Amino acid sequence: MNDTPVFAPPDSGSGLRSEERPVDLVFLARQTGGDRALEEEVLRLFSKQATVLGNELRSQQDEDARRRNAHTLKGAARAVGAFGIAECAVRIETEPDNPAPVTELLREVEAVRDYIESLLR
Structure with a gap:
């Protein structure tokens, strides 16, 4: 399997090393088997989910609900890198x-979210 990410990082001259990027594209490519359409779909879904859960975490007062949402977001984030x-x-x-x-x-x-948007343009 090729370890090169399908997406090229935006603004390659930015000096960001892969470990400094908000999403590990090599990891994502491995997770999706290098299928670019799948990578794009996963990134779009994750961006929406992260936004919703982040907003819920901001407004939630119940500690158990916060733990559950944080746990869900942790798993989703790890799955996409x-x-x-x-x-x-x-x-x-x-x-x-x-x-x-x-x-x-x-x-x-x-x-x-900004990084994902830059990749999907």
């Missing part, structure tokens, strides 16, 4: 009453 979001979600799972990880997660979701 958005490991920064997954790390934030782990912190929310372990500290559901702390607003700081939610704020960090929302920033990370925005960065990932």
